Amino acid sequence: MSATTPRTYVPRNVSVADIERLVGMGHAREGAPADSIAGVTPRLVVEPASTEEVSEVMKLASQAGLKVAARGGGTKLGWGNPPEALDLIVSTARLNRLIEHSAGDLVATVQAGINLDNLQAQLAKAGQMLALDPPGHACTIGGVIATDASGPLRLRYGTVRDLLIGITVVLADGTVAKSGGKVVKNVAGYDLGKLYTGSFGTLGIVVEATFRLHPLPEAVRTVVLNVRTPAQAGEFVGAIGRSSLVPSALELEWAHNAETAALYVGFEGIAPGVEAQAEATMQLAKTYGECHTVEAEEAQDDIWRRLRELPWQHSEGVGLKLTCVPTAVPSLLHALLTGTGSNRCLYLRARAATGVILAVMAAGAPADFAARIEELRRVAGQHGGSLVVLHAPPELKRAVDVWGPVGDALPLMRRVKERFDPNRTLNPGRFVGGI
Amino acid sequence: MDITQLAQAMRAIVGRQGVISEREQLRTYECDGLTGYRVVPALVVLPENAEQVQAVVRLCHEQGVPFVARGSGTGLSGGALPVEEGVLIVLSRMRRILEIDLPNQRVVVEPGVINLWVTQEVAPEGYYFAPDPSSQLVCSIGGNVAENSGGAHCLKYGFTTNHVTGLEVVLPDGEMVHLGGKAPDSPGYDLLGAFVGSEGTLGIVTKITLRILRKPETVRTLLAAFNSTDDAGSAVSAIIAAGIVPAAVEMMDALAIEAAEAAVHPNYPNAPALLIVELDGPAVEVEHQFQLVEQLCNESGSTEIRIAVDDEERVLMWKGRKSAFAAVGRISPDYYVQDGVIPRTALPEVLREIAALGERSGVRVANVFHAGDGNLHPLVLYNGDVEGEAERAEDVAGDILLICLKHGGSITGEHGVGEDKKKYLPRMFTEDDMKTMQLLRCAFDPHGFCNPGKVFPTPRLCGEVPGPARLHPLQQAGLAEVF
Ligand SMILES: Cc1cc2nc3c(=O)[nH]c(=O)nc-3n(C[C@H](O)[C@H](O)[C@H](O)COP(=O)(O)OP(=O)(O)OC[C@H]3O[C@@H](n4cnc5c(N)ncnc54)[C@H](O)[C@@H]3O)c2cc1C
Numbered sequence A: 001m002s003a004t005t006p007r008t009y010v011p012r013n014v015s016v017a018d019i020e021r022l023v024g025m026g027h028a029r030e031g032a033p034a035d036s037i038a039g040v041t042p043r044l045v046v047e048p049a050s051t052e053e054v055s056e057v058m059k060l061a062s063q064a065g066l067k068v069a070a071r072g073g074g075t076k077l078g079w080g081n082p083p084e085a086l087d088l089i090v091s092t093a094r095l096n097r098l099i100e101h102s103a104g105d106l107v108a109t110v111q112a113g114i115n116l117d118n119l120q121a122q123l124a125k126a127g128q129m130l131a132l133d134p135p136g137h138a139c140t141i142g143g144v145i146a147t148d149a150s151g152p153l154r155l156r157y158g159t160v161r162d163l164l165i166g167i168t169v170v171l172a173d174g175t176v177a178k179s180g181g182k183v184v185k186n187v188a189g190y191d192l193g194k195l196y197t198g199s200f201g202t203l204g205i206v207v208e209a210t211f212r213l214h215p216l217p218e219a220v221r222t223v224v225l226n227v228r229t230p231a232q233a234g235e236f237v238g239a240i241g242r243s244s245l246v247p248s249a250l251e252l253e254w255a256h257n258a259e260t261a262a263l264y265v266g267f268e269g270i271a272p273g274v275e276a277q278a279e280a281t282m283q284l285a286k287t288y289g290e291c292h293t294v295e296a297e298e299a300q301d302d303i304w305r306r307l308r309e310l311p312w313q314h315s316e317g318v319g320l321k322l323t324c325v326p327t328a329v330p331s332l333l334h335a336l337l338t339g340t341g342s343n344r345c346l347y348l349r350a351r352a353a354t355g356v357i358l359a360v361m362a363a364g365a366p367a368d369f370a371a372r373i374e375e376l377r378r379v380a381g382q383h384g385g386s387l388v389v390l391h392a393p394p395e396l397k398r399a400v401d402v403w404g405p406v407g408d409a410l411p412l413m414r415r416v417k418e419r420f421d422p423n424r425t426l427n428p429g430r431f432v433g434g435i
Numbered sequence B: 001m002d003i004t005q006l007a008q009a010m011r012a013i014v015g016r017q018g019v020i021s022e023r024e025q026l027r028t029y030e031c032d033g034l035t036g037y038r039v040v041p042a043l044v045v046l047p048e049n050a051e052q053v054q055a056v057v058r059l060c061h062e063q064g065v066p067f068v069a070r071g072s073g074t075g076l077s078g079g080a081l082p083v084e085e086g087v088l089i090v091l092s093r094m095r096r097i098l099e100i101d102l103p104n105q106r107v108v109v110e111p112g113v114i115n116l117w118v119t120q121e122v123a124p125e126g127y128y129f130a131p132d133p134s135s136q137l138v139c140s141i142g143g144n145v146a147e148n149s150g151g152a153h154c155l156k157y158g159f160t161t162n163h164v165t166g167l168e169v170v171l172p173d174g175e176m177v178h179l180g181g182k183a184p185d186s187p188g189y190d191l192l193g194a195f196v197g198s199e200g201t202l203g204i205v206t207k208i209t210l211r212i213l214r215k216p217e218t219v220r221t222l223l224a225a226f227n228s229t230d231d232a233g234s235a236v237s238a239i240i241a242a243g244i245v246p247a248a249v250e251m252m253d254a255l256a257i258e259a260a261e262a263a264v265h266p267n268y269p270n271a272p273a274l275l276i277v278e279l280d281g282p283a284v285e286v287e288h289q290f291q292l293v294e295q296l297c298n299e300s301g302s303t304e305i306r307i308a309v310d311d312e313e314r315v316l317m318w319k320g321r322k323s324a325f326a327a328v329g330r331i332s333p334d335y336y337v338q339d340g341v342i343p344r345t346a347l348p349e350v351l352r353e354i355a356a357l358g359e360r361s362g363v364r365v366a367n368v369f370h371a372g373d374g375n376l377h378p379l380v381l382y383n384g385d386v387e388g389e390a391e392r393a394e395d396v397a398g399d400i401l402l403i404c405l406k407h408g409g410s411i412t413g414e415h416g417v418g419e420d421k422k423k424y425l426p427r428m429f430t431e432d433d434m435k436t437m438q439l440l441r442c443a444f445d446p447h448g449f450c451n452p453g454k455v456f457p458t459p460r461l462c463g464e465v466p467g468p469a470r471l472h473p474l475q476q477a478g479l480a481e482v483f
Helices: A018-022 A051-063 A114-126 A142-149 A192-196 A230-242 A271-286 A297-308 A324-337 A366-382 A407-420 B003-014 B025-028 B052-065 B115-125 B141-147 B192-193 B229-241 B254-264 B283-301 B309-323 B324-330 B344-361 B389-406 B423-427 B431-444 B475-481
Strands: A028-030 A045-046 A068-071 A088-091 A098-102 A105-109 A164-170 A174-178 A205-212 A219-227 A251-254 A260-269 A291-294 A318-323 A345-350 A356-361 A387-391 B044-046 B067-070 B087-090 B097-101 B106-109 B163-172 B178-180 B204-211 B218-224 B249-251 B275-282 B304-307 B334-337 B365-370 B373-381
Touching: A018 A045, A018 B003, A018 B141, A028 B373, A051 A088, A051 A164, A051 A174, A051 A205, A051 B334, A068 A142, A068 A205, A088 A356, A098 A114, A098 B254, A114 A142, A114 B115, A114 B389, A142 A205, A142 B249, A164 A192, A174 A387, A174 B431, A192 B192, A192 B431, A219 A230, A219 A271, A219 A407, A230 A251, A230 A260, A230 A271, A251 A297, A251 A324, A251 B309, A260 A271, A260 A297, A271 A291, A271 B087, A291 A297, A297 B044, A318 A366, A324 A345, A324 A366, A324 B275, A387 B324, A407 B178, A407 B192, A407 B431, B003 B044, B003 B052, B025 B044, B044 B373, B052 B067, B052 B087, B052 B163, B052 B204, B106 B115, B115 B141, B141 B204, B163 B431, B204 B275, B218 B229, B218 B283, B218 B309, B229 B249, B229 B275, B229 B283, B229 B344, B249 B309, B254 B324, B254 B373, B275 B283, B283 B304, B324 B334, B324 B365, B324 B373, B334 B389, B344 B365, B373 B389, B389 B423, B423 B431
Parallel strands: A045 A088, A068 A088, B044 B087, B067 B087
Antiparallel strands: A028 A045, A098 A105, A105 A205, A164 A174, A164 A205, A219 A260, A219 A291, A251 A260, A251 A345, A318 A356, A318 A387, A345 A356, B097 B106, B106 B204, B163 B178, B163 B204, B218 B275, B218 B304, B249 B275, B249 B365, B334 B373, B365 B373
């Protein structure tokens, strides 16, 4: 996107002062290049401080026909298609409170703009955690929900959908609507929390969320095994699956041109428990290759902090997310590793027991890139999975459909969007099928 | 089309055996597990495969005939209650287990498959299906999906929604869609997640992909007796505070214990309150934590602790609990099973309020509940032959829900809203909350033919989509210019 100048949209009849009347002086401003999303600069940025203010802002925005995007920590704003249009960014920066932590009930309610690390630090005081480890330390809860971001721990605890028990959202027209509640078990009404999770801000702006929490583990252990081929990695992962071991995370890391790949198996629990599991894992791993156990807490922290981050963070490459059934991970890795030239893989990471692969690929010419994506999509599709282009320069993103095919439910997804946001106020064009 | 013609057309789809139109036979289907509500449907249709379901639904759609899906009919909120002028689509003939994929821990089934069959099918290989409603011997997976059913072991392992990865759904206009699949994170809206628990109002499920789990290495179960539900409640709090996530924690009060004893003789200790605590997982961890649980129960004043030494004893401990609903029939001619949720920490206070309510109104209430997650099942006892008792029981059951809400809870933890609780939904959600939920309904079922009148007290008329119906005009018109 470097070649062209970002275009600024001119919203109808709305000035900074108009918005300031809703949120107070100094909490709305002109957009700047730093606010751009995939090269599109908003004219206005607002930082509301309450659900009511978000609602007032959305009423005004939808009446004026502004196109709106919500912003949390800004760590994953590049995901999805570039926006078709963008007039106003609603930042959740001032919606950053832990509203309630009911430790005895293992439940916490937060505002959407709270920083995840900050939240974890507060929960840790009571020996608890929100069992999510998405990439991006600046990320906010709202952003994690909207992008359905997850990390290695999903193997044990699941993803946002498994932990979110209540949510409040402001719809495009300013309607404030909640679903779920503050108790872990609850089937009253539709579970809209799941609908909003991973909807990339196209249905509403998340303002509040309630999560079920977990106790912080007393002890952790990490077993590292070196493997030579994807098939060997697959065999080991299969053996773990058939055993009665309960790993919290199982990550495979494969750097380009490396002779071997490392498989990291993480355990959480009480000290004697993780020791026993690590020991059993070592016994199993020995027959596959060189292995060792990491006990020092700091060393383990380093490993998992690294594995949680997106591998393309500090790379020139393109970032892909592929999914498949777990047993097909070796086939997909094989397909990725056979890429050459501008399509070669620089780095691979696999949540091997879940069926998620994060790949960093060299960024080639748009036509080559598109052909390669097509090819990889076919392989992923054969194994029930998908490929999403998460991180790429806009000219490559525009060469492909970043989401890929979504199957026969796409018309239904469009109907959902039409009902929730008929005027396409929120994040137009960014989601699947141009939603 | 009149009803005779409709029956004729249905027979052309599902065959003679698959259509019931005789009044007497139709009566078999007039209610689900909540027998207080009864409606005889115009027709019952029993399709044998997804194509037939699709054809049946399409016909209903074309003719403007409302329809209701039914699995095994064990629902406790009137969710499968038929509509008088409508068709009841019964899925009990679709009972095939279509695929077992052990390495990927997935099983694909038809909706009529019984919950327990899944575990039975994969148990020899050391796997199981985690959601275990007490009705698992008879309830269908389709019904579980519709209700997002839970069970005793959901505290640790989650509910049906956490164990369904893919659905094939016939939408209310007869269109078929596939949501999710065997692999994780399908791009697009998580309509699968929104569908599970939608109580049959968004379409008919014709195929389900389930996640199965590896059997834990060790399971340990104990039964602890207490002098009061308060003491039992503080034991639960202590266990949770110690950072233990038990596989299950169940509580029963004196009346529930008495009933279970009379019905299935589990040989429970005679006590004002009982806890069943089960831990599972890797052996070393479980043994260690199990000792801690025992200690915490003692410290909370447990008067007797029994530990199951083998599977047989464990099964007996659970038998009393799992048959508690039916068992109440031994001590009362009629009873109403309530289902409410509270934050676990509010347990002692809520139980006192329920006891006071019972005393005030002269109605006996037995308490059985999933104590770990605060899901109460008060059993409100009455004699339907005594004038006014049924009404009084209903009032008490309703007041219990209001107590749950006052403490920040929910009007249902697993049985659903259905017909029975829709009048309470506005106590929990605002008009805007409910309108927003119905936006989803309108996207799936704009004409409101699918299980009409359930869940929401005032159905929303969907109307046309306001605003431009074009797909993405800006993209078409402005793309080149924008970038
Ligand atoms: C003794 C007893 C104990 C119980 N214990 C528990 C418990 O521990 N936990 C729990 O959660 N529940 C429990 N229940 C309630 C009930 O068993 C569950 O709600 C169960 O999931 C219902 O399944 P079913 O097949 O009987 O569904 P039905 O009663 O036939 O239908 C229930 C709902 O599902 C819809 N439906 C059915 N099939 C489909 C389909 N294929 N597609 C779309 N919608 C469909 C119906 O329209 C209806 O709204 C219990 C019930 C009894 C009688």
